Amino acid sequence: xxxYILLDKTVALQRIKPIPENTHKGTQGHVxxxxxxxxxxxxxxxxxxxxxxxxxGLVTAYVPKCGYEIVQTVVPEVMVxxxxxxxxxxxxxxxxxxxxxxxxxxxxxxxDVQQAxxxxxxxxxxxxxxxxxxxxxxxxxxxxxxxxxxxxxLTPHLKELERLIGAWNxxxxxxxxxxxxxxxxxxxxxAKGAPTFIVYKTSVFENTTGNQALATAGSGDVLTGIVTGLxxxxxxxxxxxxxxxxxxxxxxxxxxxxxxxxxxxxxxxxNYLGKAFLTLx
Ligand SMILES: NC(=O)C1=CN([C@@H]2O[C@H](COP(=O)(O)OP(=O)(O)OC[C@H]3O[C@@H](n4cnc5c(N)ncnc54)[C@H](O)[C@@H]3O)[C@@H](O)[C@H]2O)[C@@H](O)CC1
Ligand SMILES: Nc1ncnc2c1ncn2[C@@H]1O[C@H](COP(=O)(O)OP(=O)(O)O)[C@@H](O)[C@H]1O
Ligand SMILES: [Mg+2]
Numbered sequence: 001x002x003x004y005i006l007l008d009k010t011v012a013l014q015r016i017k018p019i020p021e022n023t024h025k026g027t028q029g030h031v032x033x034x035x036x037x038x039x040x041x042x043x044x045x046x047x048x049x050x051x052x053x054x055x056x057g058l059v060t061a062y063v064p065k066c067g068y069e070i071v072q073t074v075v076p077e078v079m080v081x082x083x084x085x086x087x088x089x090x091x092x093x094x095x096x097x098x099x100x101x102x103x104x105x106x107x108x109x110x111x112d113v114q115q116a117x118x119x120x121x122x123x124x125x126x127x128x129x130x131x132x133x134x135x136x137x138x139x140x141x142x143x144x145x146x147x148x149x150x151x152x153x154l155t156p157h158l159k160e161l162e163r164l165i166g167a168w169n170x171x172x173x174x175x176x177x178x179x180x181x182x183x184x185x186x187x188x189x190x191a192k193g194a195p196t197f198i199v200y201k202t203s204v205f206e207n208t209t210g211n212q213a214l215a216t217a218g219s220g221d222v223l224t225g226i227v228t229g230l231x232x233x234x235x236x237x238x239x240x241x242x243x244x245x246x247x248x249x250x251x252x253x254x255x256x257x258x259x260x261x262x263x264x265x266x267x268x269x270x271n272y273l274g275k276a277f278l279t280l281x
Contacts, residue, residue, distance in 0.1 A: 153227055
């Protein structure tokens, strides 16, 4: 296949940038992570913390009211804005100047949430990563895909991908369908699995890091936080996706000989992220 690239250390090294010595939190990028609903605020905590650990300067979580104390307690470094409603998001109102937005994890898909997503997409021009229920809502309303800012990053696992592009009969057909989808809507697609593929138009990157330790709740939420954090630091969307996937997988590769596959949880991806970055120093 044309433009088929194995995403290894060499490819990652070509894309990583050093953090300037004289930078400050205001220039490291401000991210808003939008998501959560009653019982699924943890997904936002994981995403927001991962985003900070990927180097973002400021992170604000936008959650329903029930998430306020949870996020403030679990991740004190993260600022919190709340929706007017208690259990789920009904609108995305903010006056922040943002560099990137990650949206969808734990958000649910009821009618209020879908309306909030529609009005948000109609006005938003900030670079975006869309995950989980954000993707499921787009699958239910495919005409909304036209509203996405160019090179929006979508992070479906294979089930979410099927909802978005329809079923496929072979691996090569899946990649062809993702490529056509990427061209049609000018989006970067992270097709998550074992392995993960990053597709932008005709380019396909096959990731070489990661292992079965990542098969654990919240590991995708963490990936969304990492990619959004990189996007806010002025990586272009494809580079943010490529580097984010590589580093996310690397955490599990570093952890495997130390703690094995069973006990590794999504918070460990966050804990090992520093060591993963160090492999690219
Ligand atoms: N602590 C939390 O608050 C958590 C919240 N989460 C949220 O829970 C909501 C539901 O997410 P789910 O992903 O479980 O729901 P989905 O219904 O989208 O996906 C799960 C289903 O897809 C199937 N599937 C097939 N191939 C798969 C693949 N390669 N990877 C994953 N699943 C595959 C699974 O077997 C399962 O039936 C999302 O909003 C998500 O963000 C989850 O991220 C888990 C942690
Ligand atoms: N066996 C595996 N090998 C490598 N990576 C895996 C494996 N299982 C899961 N992953 C990775 O873990 C993440 C799971 O994402 P997702 O299904 O969205 O989780 P969640 O919604 O619970 O956060 C993806 O990045 C996926 O590539
Ligand atoms: Mg997920």
